[in-house]
Amino acid sequence: MNTGKTVFAQLQDHLPLHQFRRCVKRYGGNYKVQSFTCLDQYLCLFFAQLTYRESLRDITTCLLGMQNKLYHMGIRGTIARSTLADANEKRDWRIYQDFAHILIHHARELYSKDSFGVTLQETVYALDSTTIDLCLALFPWAKFRTHKGAVKMHTLLDLRGNIPSFIAITNGKVHDVNILDLLVVESGSFYIMDRGYVDFDRLYAIHQARGFFVIRGKSNLSFRRLYSHSVDKSIGIQCDQTIKLTGKDTAVYYPEPLRRIKYSDPETGKIYVFLTNNLDLAPKVIADLYKSRWQIELFFKWIKQHLRIKAFYGTSENAVKTQIWTAISVYVLIALVKKRLNLDITLYTFLQILSVSVFEKVDILQLVTNSAGTIEDTHTCNQLNLFDL
Template identity: 60%
Template sequence: MNILDDLIPEPGSWYIMDRGYLDFARLYRLTEWSAFFVTRAKVNTQFRRVYSHPVDKSDALLSDQTIVLTGVRTAADYPEKLRRTRYRDPETGKVFTFLSNNFTVPAETITRLYKSRWQVELFFRWIKQHLRIKSFYGTSMNAVKTQIWIAISVYVLVAIIKKQLKLDGSLYTILQILSVTAFEQVPIEQVLTNFDYSSDDPGSDKQLLFKEL
């Protein structure tokens, strides 16, 4: 949560966070900077409803309310009104409650913004599961983006090779094979098609993790 203390909010921008970042003093700082946020509400959040806005329940919306916080500490941390939107996921039936400081966009936009955040989280989960990036060689924004793009580009190229050559091995195994034969002057088709994928071991003595490419 300390990242919110280091963050310099950009007026007019949106910050989408899960409820692990629910700190009303820090969220109020975003409001003071004329930035917008969407976050998940906790079940024990104390509030008073000021007004209920009409909603189109065909969009799986349950309610769209203007509220004020009534907790002793939270009311002091965030003294202005908030928007409270409740949404039921049509696929899982799970109900989500969102808080925002934006009162102008449609209620369904609030839910879609948070869903977009979830897609970003799934993307980073995919990175952790497939790209095996354990550390970064540089910590600047450009260095991190460059390393991620290189890793994704390698992954996609190997996926294309796997499809074109109709290989049975996993992408991870193919990456391992390429990592230990990177400096051998052998046609890539020969290297990959002659390997016994049933063993699924390109060579433990020379094996390199993808993170070391």
């Protein structure tokens, strides 16, 4: 029941603020701070992501225009552009990283029973990265190419609910495969990757940790066929083989047998070759698992189109990482609220409604009921249907 709270304040009710304060204390975020606390900073950036503000001046102008509602929105400090800029530059970005991970933990618990299109009890992750282009003159620390800067957001996405379980933000020069060294492999879980992650030394480490991987094979792979299994070619499976690597280095890096599956997509006719260390699942299930990897591409498209991570409010590494982690926490919080309120709308539609209603004093459930039917959902089916269950 609505008790006169703004929509923005109602969203805050779903934030574990006691855990946020622990994150702040862990890194001394409020040390010598008199008026504009880390929570004030976070809420300002949260507002900016929710309403897609374009600059620090845009953020402060909009908030100061609603000065009489700021206290009820949880913002206690004095808002000024310079104050917010200083906070973004100086306050440790790991505060917002740790808090995002707390929200991720809660969200994964809520979505743990959801289906992702493949009938499987084990947890399935998709691993990939997206590049965020930056101007090298303004962001000299973000090395990428001679005249171009960039950061990479390496993401391990839990396909049950499309919740990121691991994110690493690096400069653009870091190769995707290096992120495999940072993963803590969960026994029995599946890791779905594209050809950029083919490194048999690292894949063998996943195997030894009792995890499973499904990855696209490269055309120049040297191997010896040990056994061919019978297949049903009517469903697109061309072959299902047990192989042994014979390359000079690969045979040393991965000494055990692998499974090689060739699959022809009935819709496009394109041929795919998959490598996996799982010897038990049906070959069609392996193909379907790789197909589900597309969800991470949709995740990257969604956050780039609907959250503020392509234009930044500051130029330092600390400010950029603070903004990205705030954007991730907004994404996860909206997914949390949607699940907790059992809303039967897409995440895109939910964000649209919230973005124009943050100052309204109306219950979110009532707001969605009154608004969802009148907002035209203009997103395309291959981009923004992450939560269209």
